[in-house]
Amino acid sequence: MITPSVAELIDLFDAEGAFIFVERCDGQKPRFHVEKASTILEAGGHFPTRADAGTLIAPDLLFDMPAMLADMARSLANDINVAIIFAYTEDLAACLVSEAMKLENAPFVSGRGRVMDLIMRNGASTSGAGSGT
16 A cells, blocks of 8 residues: 555656654654655555655755754654654655664654645645635
């Protein structure tokens, strides 16, 4: 199975890049599973996750912005609402996982992962949000 958010990003980026799937177990540091977009497409599936999980996007510009890279790694490591991150390149995915693994296990809940989940669950119904109409 390929979740809708992953399928959309594979299509949008022509099966380039890599996905980081986060496996969280109570009281333990999370485990990270990196899968190339092309491999997911060929296999027709990826690491098991919630079908409605949203996906955060990590662009290459994070390499030039250390504070943002550290923030994304922190979300990957400890934000319990983050289940999937799409990195533009495999190198970026490896870097994020490496940085996330250095962090202490300090789970928190942010709006970032929750917003992506809501977008995936509500689809087009959120497209008019904030338009003032």
